[in-house]
Amino acid sequence: MTEQTEILIIGAGPTGLTLANLLGRRGIRTILIEARDKLIDYPRAVGIDDESLRAMQGLGLVDKVLEHTVPDQQIRIVNGAGKIIAGINPTTREFGWPRRNGFVQPLVDQILLEGAQRYDCVEVRLGAKATDVVQDADGVTVTVHSQGKDSSIRAEYLVGCEGGRSFTRQKLGIPFTGETRRQRGLVIDVANDPLGTPHAVFGGDPTRGYATLSLPHGIRRWEFMLLDGEDDDLINSDEFLHQLLRDHVAEPAELDVIRRRVYEHHARLADRFRDGRVLLAGDAAHVMPVVAGQGWNSCIRDALNLGWKLPAVVRGLADDRLLDTYAEERRDHVKAMIDLSVGMSKVVTNRSKVTSAVRDTAAAVIDRLPKLKSYVSGQGFKPMPKYTRGVVVPGKWPESKSVPIEDGVQPGTGTLFPQPHVRTADGEDVLLDDVTGDGWRIFVWNNNPEHFLSADSLAALTALDATLVHAVPATQLRWTAAHATPGVCVVGDASGMLKSWFHARPVSVAIVRPDHVIAAECLAQDLNRTLQKVFGSAYLLPADGTPLPAGSGPGTDSSHFVSSRKRELTS
Template identity: 55%
Template structure:
């Protein structure tokens, strides 16, 4: 057997690399995180974290440290050049347990992620460590560093940014487009405005964004015209002129950061080359207007993290890694398209096109405005292939005939429920993390073969029995050993409501909270076997 220095080498200590390192550390995977800079990047970056990403932080055990650096339920107003509201984004859903839209300070959250690595003896972060070459030998990858040292690992994950040296070294394409004009970001302490929301201004004279951030920080973003050089970022008078229409006195602002950036919309031609895998901006970049670049990278880390851990720990065949690109690519394409469309709509400086946009916005129906408010334009992840099993809609007479959307490949909701002791909490905290087989009312052990139960134990899966809260204590005394009993709290967003709306009594959840399959209770063992097969997990007979 080939000896390696570590299991996984991660290149890049940005949010994707840091999140992945935390998720792998939880699974006792040996990780070396390499960052060419001497410290975490502190310049202006992402300002929006969504509910899926917060659920990932919850899974990583860091959400309580992240939340102090967020503004929950942050509204966005899209306005025109006359400051008239074109649309409002204000989703108040808690479908996944957390607010859908949150303002945040990325450098502070990155620090939380870095500090989280201290929990794991198997994870090491090295700063000032630049990778200059990678050699994939088939059973391991050798990374050569700028100081001449080498490091070997079974896999390498390159989370080294949009200009990824790794992607370029591998010769992987990065097709898409680059917007013709740059943008300038200005962060100010002691927020001179003081309102909690964000404003995106589609002003044909010059588009802008004004965003409240935690800890009294205000972010401004302005589009630069093609004739304006990036050096204007250092010109105080230019910056003051940009801010003069926004504050009483720009010369009194406490400017803490300013930077020029470029809008890209590009996707790598492949997310994997042998044992080297691309994630985050190395695999895809998108305009900042949609606020999904950071969140899309976190989705990459979450999708990839459990799969790498399963392969490294011997629970799954390496074919499981092939599903990473299969599952992530479709949603990334959707998010890039949405972000690019929003960027073009809000940063177009053609007065006639801006006027047409305003006319369309004014003509929206109340239903269309409500959909915009709910952020219905944001595509939800939905996998049509990968580690999912689609089961036919049951037609038994005990089930009403109705059109029901199938949930395999979607994210399972996270309502509040109770643990076995009756303490209310979010579902993932009540059930525990990892693979989960969840049944309504039934003891799941009654429907699984000894071989299936042994396989689930081997991969650390959890068997969960959900019952109405009134049955909780009785069920806890009578269910099979090893089954976690969860109390349902009832109501429109409860687990009972979820099961009541669908002709299924059991769901199989992956470690990233995606529904791998749904079925009737009596079908559970057979369907579970199919899920384990597509995941490359052997059921030993």
């Protein structure tokens, strides 16, 4: 007998576990299978950024995750002589959390596993290996081997998240384009950190590049470049490890080594992220060198993108074409992250004394230019998500003599909406997402959103569990909350960040997706028309405002769409 589910996930790494949590929150029947009998228990990724912490916040797990982080971890880049040539120390909180954090991946992955197990609609099966995948127009059937027996699971959609050697990707014959650099690295993790300092060091030594990082709970990581002629088997030689570490600690033989592992610098991208009813995510879709610390975080971004699109399609709120936008949006950003990681890897592993001297000279020049130095220190080189295709409605700035536009102002559409601390009507000081939720949100500055929305639009927003947010200066909060329309969330801009965001742009409305990406922005009077365009781009509603019946493309009346779908969900 074939088991039935709505979504089947293969791979219990960070992508699959995060996606399982997101689907569980939205009530989607999900089975996650993992070939291993337990999660990987040795440290791998060592950096978690502010975007990922915001995702953990949305899952209700951030407090547990923070216990395993080093917040605001600085990076010092040094040359072969040990001189600091650059520093990376971003201290801003655009999204509510520190931008750079050391962390212990196995402990955080375990939190994600326990988080997924909170939901009755989610089942995680360890020791269950996928051995075949067959799809048709209506779904995907996966053969699973577990406890010596084969069984079948039938799902509406399958998401392959099983890492760089993805069975799903190989079964579908999807090319994994890119390179594996000849340069190898050796990772050494030790307990009872012999240094104890909180920062990270990247050593651009042409003799042998290295890095070392302080991790939570007394773990210290070193990564050393392996030279041509040095065999992988050298990792089993204590003498070789002691030789590498002699310039770093006084007594290498006294170190409590918990892991030693050789890795290669992969930079690969799947040619496509979707094949019919099968999607690839995380390392199954892309891998990158470890230097920029963006591999784990890129996995979380994939899960966030799919975590609202799959439920919308499965629940009949959006046409299947919405899933095509996943690859449209994520592939370009992942490619930028791969390029950044490759570039940083070349800086650290470069063996040319001439190139190293040029790098050191350039660093000295940057150090004398405050703006450029601040750009590097603030990690301004990190490519932020900016979607120009998919579920976004880029548009021209409004033509109004009452709304002047400053030179150099960039549209917010396609980027992430900020997350400041705000004040609630009860006087609490909280992060924005904690009061507005993690679904669709309509942020309107100093106006009640309901006044600018039609009955059809309000009905469709209700079906999407969207939140209408009326943002005001904190001084107006008490009065505004007392006169608020039921169902409209009023927040006081205690920090001034929301006002600054709107002040910098000739708009007063931001339509924000569940993954915090701004789908569109406009003036208040244009909200309803702009919302129809957003729904059209998401295959939720066509651009002319007529609602979209489930799965049929541009169609008829929204009240029919909403009520008929609710009957389906409750029957």
